[in-house]
Amino acid sequence: MFSGHFLKGAFSFTDIISRVSTEVLLDMRASGDELGWLTWPLDQGEKTGWEVVQRTLNGSQFYTYSVCNVEEREQDNWLRTTFIQRHPLASRVFVELKFIVRDCNSFDGASLICKETFNLYTSESDADVGTTFRKSQFKKVATIAPDEITSKNEMHINTETRVVDSLSRKGFYLAFQDIGACMALLSVRVYYKTCPSTVQNLAIFPETVAGGENQPLTEVSGVCVENAVSEELPRIYCTEEGKWAVQVGQCQCKPGFEEVKDTCQKCQPGFFKAEASSDGCKPCPANTKMMEAGALLCPCMDGFYRALTDPPTGACSGPPSAPQDLVAIPQLSVGKLLLSWSPPEDTGGRTDITYNVECQRCEGTVCQPCGERVRYEPGSVKLTEAQVSVSELEAHLNYTFTVESHSGVSLLASEAYRPPSRSNVTIFLHHTDPPQITTMRLVGRTSTTLSLSWDVSPRPRASHRHVRYKLTYHKKDDNLDKTTYTVLTLDKNSAQIKDLAPGTAYQFRVQALGSDDSSEGSRMEEQFETLSEGTEKKMVAVGVAVVLIIAFVFLFLRRRRTHFLVFQSVAQPTPVGKNLRCIKCTVIYWGSNFQLNCLNDVFLAGEFGEVYRGILKAPGRKEVAVAIKTLKPGYTEKQRQDFLSEASIMGQFSHQNIIRLEGVVTKFKHAMIVTEYMENGALDRYLRDHDGEFSSSQLVGMLRGIAAGMKYLSDMCYVHRDLAARNILVNNNLECKVSDFGLSRVLEDDPEGTYTTSGGKIPIRWTAPEAIAYRKFTSASDVWSFGIVMWEVMAFGERPYWDMSNHEVMKAINEAFRLPAPMDCPSAVYQLMLQCWLQDRSKRPRFGDIVSLLDKLLRSPESLKTIADFDPRVSIRLPSTSGSDGSPFRSVSEWLESIKMSQYSENFTLGHDIKNIGVRLPGHLKRIAYSILGLKDQTSTLSVFAV
Incomplete structure (x- = not known):
């Protein structure tokens, strides 16, 4: 039959083996003679339908299904496969057909009824129906036509692939309908496509069935290989063609591991990797220890360190060596010299080299720090240039200057008991004799007397010989031919000249004498005039009036400049509650009406009286909560002046970390100071009530605000003198503000100045030792107090020095005892405390330095993780x-x-x-x-x- 119509030919079945990633459900060639496919109709009589034909080709046997009824009309021959089990996820399968179709023209007389095509059908089912066959259950997939037709002389094998989509039941049948062709099915192969299991970017993705027409892309989640992590779940898409595409999310090797051929392996010894990334391991940087395999970081070798600002993955560095070639060069100006040196030979591998200069003055065998006796330009600490100008030096003394080299790791080196690198130079300073007069001024005058004083440079020392002066004066009268001179030799730099003529001008000249009273220094001449008799009394009265007017205008202008209110009462006080220290009154300021309502809510007891919470109403402004500070009954006039002086000081300040003054009520029986209201009250009590509830970063943020306020006060030339956590107020935003300026004093427009008091109370636990011993207060003594405040904050309001008496505290400080680190206190914060508590006040940091350091700590939270040793x-x-x-x-x-x-x-x-x-x-x-x-x-x- 069919075999007689084909010429002998050869073809290789390797041509029909698919090379794509597939899972085969049916393979006609692999089944051999056990196909068991169903043909229909079952009984055709003499007609022949589909037949199984065995063939041998290249030594291999294979079976084909053939049909060739080209001479018979109305052919309807069916060939059905066995039941094909479907993969639950394979909704789309591919049917690959290899077949031969004979050219109808090669049949004599049959070309009119011969066909050259056949049909492909499919039918789904949840179970095998056996030999039951109903054409109505089948759905046509496609009409299959050959690309090339086999003739008498040449045979062509056609390959066609059709897709059967949207399958949903457990299995299906394929059927081939012959309608009058002469053809042979050489191979039928049914398969579905998969995306094979793969490892991409260190993520493992399982084998996945390709989607169908309704789902062209299938999203597949993966897992990272061992020792790899991903910020988001790695995902990839499987296309309908069985190919992976568009990966989302990437796995990266953990710290201490690097990627090696789709795996994460430990860093080799001597290498490290600090964080999860796609980078490889890096060799340990300079001056670090060579760690074992899998190192996250390389710690510093002994004697080398990383600064707080250095990255933990960077090289370690050592402290610098001592400065070289230190020399002291005297200058032309008296009491002045230039210190110059060369950079250290060994910088320790760092570029942030700075220098600190210390001074010792020796008289005989007794040496002591120079302290504030000398001046440095531009300064004595954190110098970046290798020179400094020193002035205000005294004659006939040995001065020893020490220059220390510092870098970002010097503080860490000092903690490891490594002394700083330093160089010394000693110079004996002598001055030309005699000293020079610099200024002469009029101290006071009447109608018959003139009081004068003058300054000398260098300043005479008590232990040195007394400097003598020659004072010459005469009447300033050009009409006289003769001039009478009076010459006085004095042992001090001041004089009162008596028995002078009223209303007369006198010319004065003063000179310093040498040791033998023969050599003379430079001259200083000035002219001064006595008062006339008639105007002396008037001048006294006018002078007093002018002083009062100037003082009033100065205070008025200053208060206007700083925008705080002075309230004047126009109504009598109205008692509120049982305790009368609260008023409800209308107050006037520059024509505008203000209303101050005092609530009967005492929330703080101060030194002068109680503090109430109130409401301030002003035109064009919202009602604001205020604190009203009152003066307790029975006060003295001095207490009232002290009370109001605090307000006059507060009125000059305008800073977010300084308590804001809203106004003052003065023309009233009970004076009041009105300030902004701080909801959380005093810092010490607030911290005790919230013990352990704040992180180190939050506590350092509070300290930064206090330091910023103190820097502002220092820049304004004010010394607080009573800085403590009890005098820091906190609002709802945890913003800290400095308050209580009852002891504050101005430093005569000099931030380096000193305020000396002769009496009064001193808060011993918060006060610097030099302020306790000599009652000398400076910004440096405020820095000491700030160190105590730091301790209070980090200890959540603990009382400094616990239950020690004031005497015990003073004794302990003099014996170099310092408060220990509070629990969980960061090491960097405690080191700053110790810097604030240095005995030598010139070595303590300034508030500007403190603010800068706290800002660095807040910008680098990891620097707060190292905890100071706690006993x-x-x-x-x-x-x-x-x-x-x-x-x-x-x-x-x-x-x-x-x-x-x-x-x-x-x-x-x-x-x-x-x-x-x-x-x-x-x-x-x-x-x-x-x-x-x-x-x-x-x-x-x-x-x-x-x-």
């Missing part, structure tokens, strides 16, 4: 196992009371485990836990606690 026994005033008299604690209640945790007494009597005693605040829990650490040596106490 709980010191922090709770050892011996913690004893009371104030040194005897052991007799009960748990007594011990808890000593550490201010008595509220947990009942909890301890019920619980036996510190985790279950009901302490919830982290700060309280730490204080109790660390206190217990101090009790380890007292067995009896431990048995009471049962912990």
